[in-house]
Structure formats: C-alpha cells, structure tokens
Amino acid sequence: MLRVSNLVKYYKRTLAVDGVSFEVANGEIVGLLGPNGAGKTTTLRCITGIVQPTDGVIEIDGINLAEREEEAKRRLAFVPEVPTPYEMLTVLEHLRFIAMAYQTMTRFEERAEALLRRFELFDKRNDLVLSLSKGMKQKLAVACAFIHEASVILLDEPLIGIDPKGIRELKEMIGTARQESKSILISTHMLDTAERLCDRIIILRKGVVIAEGSLEELSRRAKMGEDATLEDVFLSLTEESDRVEGTDIS
Amino acid sequence: MKALIYLELSQLINSIKNILRSPKRLIPTLLIVVWVGGWFVQGLLLLVADSPSHQKPDFGVLREIPIETVEMIVFLFLSIGSALVVYGAFSSSMLIFNISHIDFLFPTPISRRKVLLFKLLKDYLKLGMWIAFFFLFLGSPVYSMLRVSMLPWGAVSIAAITALALTVLNLAHTINIVFTLGYERLRQTGILIKAVIILVPVSSVAYGLYHFSRTSNGIAGIVSAVESPVMNVVFAPAKWAAGLFLAPLTGVTPEQWGQFGLLWLLAAGSFVLLLSRNENVYEPSLGVSIKFAQRRAAARSGDFAVLRVAAMREKGSRRVSGLGVPPFGRGANAFLWKNLITRYRLYRTQLVLMAILPLLVVAIMSRFLPADLKRGAPFVLTYLVWMLSLSAQSEIRSDLKYANTIKPMPIKAWKLVLAQVISSVCYLTGGVLLLSGYLWLAVPEARNETLVVFMIIMPSLGFANIAAITIPSLMYPDISDASQNYLCSVFSFLLTLFPSVLTIITLLMPKMLSAPIYVVVTIVCLINILFGMAGVVLSGELFRKFDPTSD
Numbered sequence: 040m041l042r043v044s045n046l047v048k049y050y051k052r053t054l055a056v057d058g059v060s061f062e063v064a065n066g067e068i069v070g071l072l073g074p075n076g077a078g079k080t081t082t083l084r085c086i087t088g089i090v091q092p093t094d095g096v097i098e099i100d101g102i103n104l105a106e107r108e109e110e111a112k113r114r115l116a117f118v119p120e121v122p123t124p125y126e127m128l129t130v131l132e133h134l135r136f137i138a139m140a141y142q143t144m145t146r147f148e149e150r151a152e153a154l155l156r157r158f159e160l161f162d163k164r165n166d167l168v169l170s171l172s173k174g175m176k177q178k179l180a181v182a183c184a185f186i187h188e189a190s191v192i193l194l195d196e197p198l199i200g201i202d203p204k205g206i207r208e209l210k211e212m213i214g215t216a217r218q219e220s221k222s223i224l225i226s227t228h229m230l231d232t233a234e235r236l237c238d239r240i241i242i243l244r245k246g247v248v249i250a251e252g253s254l255e256e257l258s259r260r261a262k263m264g265e266d267a268t269l270e271d272v273f274l275s276l277t278e279e280s281d282r283v284e285g286t287d288i289s
Numbered sequence: 290m291k292a293l294i295y296l297e298l299s300q301l302i303n304s305i306k307n308i309l310r311s312p313k314r315l316i317p318t319l320l321i322v323v324w325v326g327g328w329f330v331q332g333l334l335l336l337v338a339d340s341p342s343h344q345k346p347d348f349g350v351l352r353e354i355p356i357e358t359v360e361m362i363v364f365l366f367l368s369i370g371s372a373l374v375v376y377g378a379f380s381s382s383m384l385i386f387n388i389s390h391i392d393f394l395f396p397t398p399i400s401r402r403k404v405l406l407f408k409l410l411k412d413y414l415k416l417g418m419w420i421a422f423f424f425l426f427l428g429s430p431v432y433s434m435l436r437v438s439m440l441p442w443g444a445v446s447i448a449a450i451t452a453l454a455l456t457v458l459n460l461a462h463t464i465n466i467v468f469t470l471g472y473e474r475l476r477q478t479g480i481l482i483k484a485v486i487i488l489v490p491v492s493s494v495a496y497g498l499y500h501f502s503r504t505s506n507g508i509a510g511i512v513s514a515v516e517s518p519v520m521n522v523v524f525a526p527a528k529w530a531a532g533l534f535l536a537p538l539t540g541v542t543p544e545q546w547g548q549f550g551l552l553w554l555l556a557a558g559s560f561v562l563l564l565s566r567n568e569n570v571y572e573p574s575l576g577v578s579i580k581f582a583q584r585r586a587a588a589r590s591g592d593f594a595v596l597r598v599a600a601m602r603e604k605g606s607r608r609v610s611g612l613g614v615p616p617f618g619r620g621a622n623a624f625l626w627k628n629l630i631t632r633y634r635l636y637r638t639q640l641v642l643m644a645i646l647p648l649l650v651v652a653i654m655s656r657f658l659p660a661d662l663k664r665g666a667p668f669v670l671t672y673l674v675w676m677l678s679l680s681a682q683s684e685i686r687s688d689l690k691y692a693n694t695i696k697p698m699p700i701k702a703w704k705l706v707l708a709q710v711i712s713s714v715c716y717l718t719g720g721v722l723l724l725s726g727y728l729w730l731a732v733p734e735a736r737n738e739t740l741v742v743f744m745i746i747m748p749s750l751g752f753a754n755i756a757a758i759t760i761p762s763l764m765y766p767d768i769s770d771a772s773q774n775y776l777c778s779v780f781s782f783l784l785t786l787f788p789s790v791l792t793i794i795t796l797l798m799p800k801m802l803s804a805p806i807y808v809v810v811t812i813v814c815l816i817n818i819l820f821g822m823a824g825v826v827l828s829g830e831l832f833r834k835f836d837p838t839s840d
C-alpha cells in the first residue's frame with residue numbers, strides 16, 4: 040500500500056508539486072494523469088527517494104520513507120520515464136545488478152530467463168545495452184522493475200516505444216501484480232489505456248490534484264453522460280481548472 | 290556494496306572488451322596509450338637513471354631562481370584554485386552521477402551513504418592518479434634538468450597536493466550539497482561565505498597596494514599581497530602544500546612533517562563531515578547529469594551547435610533579443626533564412642567579438658608592425674579566409690545530423706547545399722570585409738589597390754572555398770572517426786588551395802604585368818564562382834545519395 044500525504048516539492052524556486060495527497064490500496068491500479076509539467080514525474084521521484092520532498096509524508100506499506108528509507112525502498116519498483124540503462128552492461132548483467140541491489144538472488148537465472156523471454160529480449164541477453172533499440176531499453180527497464188518482489192510498483196510512462204506484443208505482456212504483468220494484491224501507480228498520457236487498465240484515476244495539474252476517482256465518478260464531476268470517455272473527461276476537467284484560474288486572475 | 294562493485298567491474302570489463310573488439314576504437318586507443326605510456330616511461334627513466342654520466346645540459350641557471358619565489362607562485366596557484374573551486378560550489382552542482390545511476394541505482398535500497406562513499410572513493414582515486422601522473426609527467430623532466438632526484442620526496446609532494454585537493458573537494462561538495470538543497474533557508478549564510486572568499490584576495494591586494502605606495506616597488510607589492518596575513522591564515526593549508534610541493538628541492542623539515550600530518554587530518558576530517566550530511570545527495574545531480582550527458586555526447590560527436598545551445602540554455606536565454614534577419618523566401622530561400630538566424634543566435638557573442646577583435650588587431654598592427662607587412666595585409670587576409678574556411682568544415686559536418694530533417698524537404702539537393710554554403714559565406718565575408726574596412730580606415734599603408742582588389746574578390750573566394758570543403762565534408766561525415774577526419778582535412782586543404790592560390794596570384798598581378806586590373810578581377814571572380822558552383826552541384830549530388838542514418 041502506498042500513501043502520500045500533503046506532498047510538496049520545490050526545485051529551487053519552482054513549485055513542481057503543491058500539496059498532493061492520495062492512496063493506492065493493495066490490489067489497486069491507479070492512473071496518474073495530467074498535462075506536461077503537471078508534476079507526475081516529480082511525484083514519482085519523491086516516492087522513490089530520488090528527490091527530497093520539501094514537505095509531506097510518504098508511506099510504503101506503512102513504512103515512512105523519510106525515516107526508514109532503505110526498508111521502504113526495498114518494497115518499491117520503479118520504471119523511469121525514458122530510461123537510460125547502463126550502456127556498458129549486458130542485458131543479463133543489468134538484471135543481475137538490480138537483483139543484487141535488492142538482494143533477491145534466489146533463483147535469479149530462472150526468473151531472469153522468464154522475464155527476458157516474455158519481452159523477447161532473451162536472444163539479446165548477452166548483448167551490451169548500448170546496442171538495444173529505444174523500445175528494448177524500455178522493456179529492459181520494465182524487466183528490472185519486475186525482477187524483485189516489490190509491493191508497490193511505480194511506472195512513469197511505461198508504454199512509450201514498446202511494441203504491441205510488449206504492451207500486452209506488460210498489461211498482463213500489471214494485471215497479475217494486481218491479483219497478487221500489489222499497489223500499482225502508472226503515470227501516462229495514453230488515456231484509453233488508463234481507462235481500461237486503471238481502477239482509479241488521479242488528475243494532476245500544476246502540481247495540484249484537480250480530480251480523483253473512478254471513471255464514473257470523474258464523468259459525474261465533469262457533468263458528463265455515462266458514455267463519456269476518459270479523454271472527454273480529462274479535457275473537460277483540465278480546461279475547467281484553466282478557466283477557474285483565469286477568473287481568479289481577472 | 291557488493292552490487293556496486295559488481296556494477297563497476299562489469300562495466301569496466303565490458304568497456305575493455307568493447308575496445309578490443311573493434312579496430313576503429315582499438316587503434317586510436319593504442320596510439321594514445323603508446324604516447325602517454327612513452328612519456329610515462331621516459332619520466333620514470335629520468336627519475337631512476339639520474340646518473341651524471343649522461344651528457345645532460347646543465348640547467349643550473351634554473352637554480353638561480355630563489356626557491357621562495359617558486360613557492361610563492363605555487364602557493365598563489367593553489368590558493369586561487371581552492372578559492373575558485375569552493376566559490377563555484379555554491380552555484381553549480383559538483384556531484385555528477387550519470388543518468389543511468391539516477392534511473393536505476395537511486396531507486397534501489399542501497400543506502401545513499403554507501404552510494405556516495407563509493408562514488409567519492411572512485412573519484413578521489415582517479416584524482417590521486419591524475420595528480421601523481423602529472424607530477425611525474427611534468428615534474429620528472431624539470432627535476433632531471435635540475436639534476437635533483439625526485440625520490441623519495443616526490444612522493445611526499447604528491448601526497449601533500451592530493452591531501453589539499455581532497456580537503457578542498459570535500460569542503461566544496463559539502464557546501465554544494467548543503468546549499469543546493471537548503472536553498473532558501475541558507476541563502477544569507479551562503480552570501481556571507483562567498484563574501485569572505487572574495488574579501489580575502491581583495492584585502493590582500495589592498496595590502497599589496499599599500500606596500501607598493503610606500504616602497505613604490507612593484508614586485509615587493511605583489512609579494513606582500515601574496516604573503517599578507519589574511520592569505521596566510523585563510524589559505525594556510527595551501528601554504529603548507531606549496532612548501533611540501535617543493536620537497537624534492539628542499540627536503541622536509543620536522544615542522545613540515547607536522548603540516549603534512551595536518552593536511553591529511555583535514556582531508557580525513559572534511560571527508561567525515563561530507564559523509565555525515567543527511568541531505569539527499571541525489572538531487573543536485575539530477576539536472577546536471579542530464580545536461581552533462583548531453584554535452585558529453587555532443588562533444589563526442591563533435592557537435593558544437595549542441596554545446597552552444599546547452600550553454601545558452603544554462604544562461605537562461607529563452608527568447609532571442611536584438612537584431613534578427615526578417616523572414617524571407619520559400620523553399621531553399623527559407624532554408625537560407627533559417628541558417629542565417631540560427632547562426633546568428635548561436636554565435637551572437639562570437640559575432641560581437643568578431644566585430645571588436647579586428648579593431649584591436651588593427652590597432653596593434655598600426656602601432657607595431659613594419660610598413661611592408663602592413664602593405665601585404667591582403668595576403669594575410671587571403672590566408673585568414675583560407676584558414677577560416679577550413680575551420681568551417683567541422684560545422685558543416687555537424688550540421689549533417691539534421692540531414693534527417695532536411696532531406697525529405699521538397700527542395701533540390703543542390704539548392705539546399707547552396708543555401709547552406711551561402712549562409713556560411715555571408716558570415717565569413719561579413720567578418721573579413723569588416724576587418725578589411727578597419728584596415729582601410731586605420732592603417733594608411735594598407736590603403737592601396739591590392740586591398741581593393743582583395744575586397745572585391747573576397748565574396749567569390751569565400752564561396753569557392755566553402756563550396757569546396759563541403760565536398761569532403763559529405764564524403765567523410767563521421768566526426769568521431771579519426772581516419773575520416775584526417776581524410777576530410779587533407780581533401781579540404783587540397784581543394785581550397787586552388788582558389789586561394791589564384792587569389793594570391795591576382796593580388797600580385799598589378800606588380801607583374803600591366804593588364805587592366807578590372808578585367809583580371811572580373812575573370813577571377815567568375816572562375817571562383819564557377820568553381821564554387823561546381824562544388825555545390827557535386828555536393829548536391831553527394832547529399833542526395835547521403836545516408837543520414839549510417840553516421
């Protein structure tokens with residue numbers, strides 16, 4: 040379970056996240072949506088401890104990240120936005136390094152093979168990451184996230200550049216993870232995917248949560264009919280908050 | 290820790306394998322290794338075989354330089370260097386983890402302190418090796434000339450300088466971490482510390498000036514500035530290191546052994562201080578690492594435009610102000626317009642320099658050069674055009690990476706090339722004509738017919754030159770390949786020889802025969818333009834076949 044309360048993050052003087060609170064329960068998939076620069080990546084980076092939150096509390100399975108960082112991070116898996124894996128490692132070495140870092144080396148070869156076969160990287164296992172295509176690197180990053188047993192999985196735009204088969208595999212893996220009652224948080228711009236995959240949607244805009252809930256709840260908030268797609272709802276809600284801000288200024 | 294060691298070792302082994310596997314990478318590496326290794330062995334030989342039986346020239350005069358002066362200079366260097374490093378730590382991040390670390394290492398449960406420790410140890414090991422290397426590399430010939438053995442005190446020098454470097458770096462890192470993250474909270478403190486760092490040299494300069502005014506002895510003034518009490522207190526470690534640096538010449542006194550111990554104590558203490566910080570050391574490297582990686586990639590591919598763009602981004606220039614070329618044209622003309630403005634934006638500072646520097650050059654010339662040379666200015670200018678055209682080559686080649694965008698445009702290839710060439714020629718011609726104009730105005734001796742002839746020929750000469758170098762640029766586009774670079778330079782050299790020599794001959798013409806000069810000049814301009822057009826057409830053909838994906 041992941042709980043974020045009142046998260047604030049300044050980069051120097053830029054306010055990137057402004058008091059965001061949400062929860063991802065066990066066995067739940069939550070989509071984090073928002074226009075470019077809304078603060079999605081920053082939120083995920085705070086949760087993974089890459090950046091220091093200016094304020095707020097992050098709990099992973101009830102463990103406070105600020106207090107027991109290593110313990111909390113052990114339960115996390117993270118697929119970064121446009122990942123840059125170590126070029127001078129082979130695919131298998133890369134997975135092994137991640138497994139070593141998380142200290143989950145039991146049955147490593149077996150698990151690595153299964154994952155690599157799933158993403159059609161097995162033939163490339165002894166190639167340098169240097170020689171992988173963009174989509175292959177993305178797949179490798181996903182494989183790295185699933186090589187250890189995390190209870191909270193964070194994915195930052197994981198579907199970009201992956202081929203249809205890879206996307207299906209990833210979706211299946213996310214589905215399986217939900218059945219294993221893990222908490223999954225996905226930041227994405229692909230609204231139709233989010234609509235089908237996620238149990239709940241959080242919409243961020245300029246570092247603030249402007250809407251949160253299931254698709255039905257969101258369409259109700261946007262005063263739209265039942266057949267409204269997430270795209271309609273998303274655009275309506277973000278535009279609405281643009282308008283609200285506009286009236287604030289004038 | 291095991292995972293980190295695994296990571297480093299695997300990467301190292303793979304890099305070596307990767308180099309060994311490809312001759313393209315292996316040969317330059319071997320050359321560099323042989324060259325550096327040769328120096329190193331030579332240094333070691335000088336160090337060991339220090340027998341007077343060798344017929345070595347006596348550089349005893351070097352011994353005449355008082356050791357105090359040398360020590361003072363070393364002290365000055367070390368203290369200024371330290372101050373700059375510490376001062377810089379307030380603004381720019383210094384802990385540079387690469388992007389892969391950000392993406393894949395930082396989220397892992399390996400503790401931040403371990404990651405930091407590992408990173409620092411790696412960096413410091415490298416630093417120590419560099420210091421030792423340079424000491425041997427540069428020091429051994431000097432000491433051999435002085436007929437002084439570098440052993441055993443050379444080791445003390447290296448260790449002392451390393452300790453100082455570590456102390457300064459540890460402090461700088463600490464400051465960097467504290468001030469990048471506690472930005473608002475600690476602003477005042479930061480300003481205070483910076484002010485102190487500035488005040489120290491200022492006060493010592495004042496102290497020196499005061500001495501100077503009393504004694505009106507310049508050297509004594511400088512000495513007293515450097516030796517001022519403030520400098521000696523604030524930069525005491527640099528002072529000790531400077532003394533120990535010359536240990537092979539002076540030996541080490543008991544007092545200096547104490548200073549040596551203190552230096553290492555400081556290094557260790559500052560290291561502990563740095564490691565005890567609780568801030569998130571990952572964050573400062575976030576923005577920088579990406580910038581750094583982009584820049585390194587750009588440098589590796591020789592793409593100077595990217596470097597400049599990065600520099601501009603850093604300065605925060607988002608909008609371009611000042612003069613711009615109004616948009617014009619369609620098709621290839623629009624492309625020319627785009628080239629003109631992007632160059633203007635990228636090289637604005639350089640352009641300003643281009644306008645000011647010649648003024649300086651001309652001013653100096655008119656003062657100090659003999660009249661003959663001044664009269665010969667057009668020949669020098671021809672040479673300058675030649676050199677500038679050759680140097681434009683790297684730019685043309687780095688522009689080729691936009692071939693992906695440009696090639697699909699519905700514009701004939703030769704027109705694209707022409708637009709590209711003309712935009713370069715515009716800047717080249719503008720700069721050189723400006724210089725010629727200054728010469729005309731400021732140097733009476735240069736105000737002659739030859740200069741006029743040169744100025745008329747100049748645009749066509751630039752065109753011929755730039756068009757000529759475009760051909761080899763397209764034939765050998767890969768900037769990262771040493772052999773292609775070599776071939777490209779040789780071809781450019783040969784091709785540009787023709788218009789340049791032709792110009793030189795024309796400039797000599799009035800003295801040699803009495804043909805009407807305007808006829809000759811017209812013919813030469815025509816030849817240059819034809820030559821250039823031939824180059825453009827040929828390049829266009831090459832560009833049409835050019836495959837942007839295979840670099």
Ligand SMILES: Nc1ncnc2c1ncn2[C@@H]1O[C@H](COP(=O)(O)OP(=O)(O)OP(=O)(O)O)[C@@H](O)[C@H]1O
Pocket residue numbers: 050053054055073074075076077078079080081082120575576
């Ligand atoms: N390292 C950094 N330094 C300074 N500002 C940053 C940094 N990273 C992000 N920002 C700023 O923080 C804000 C939020 O950025 P963030 O990357 O979190 O957005 P995002 O929602 O992930 O956008 P996108 O959809 O484009 O990925 C933006 O205004 C951005 O400019």
Ligand SMILES: [Mg+2]
Pocket residue numbers: 079080081120
């Ligand atoms: Mg993002």
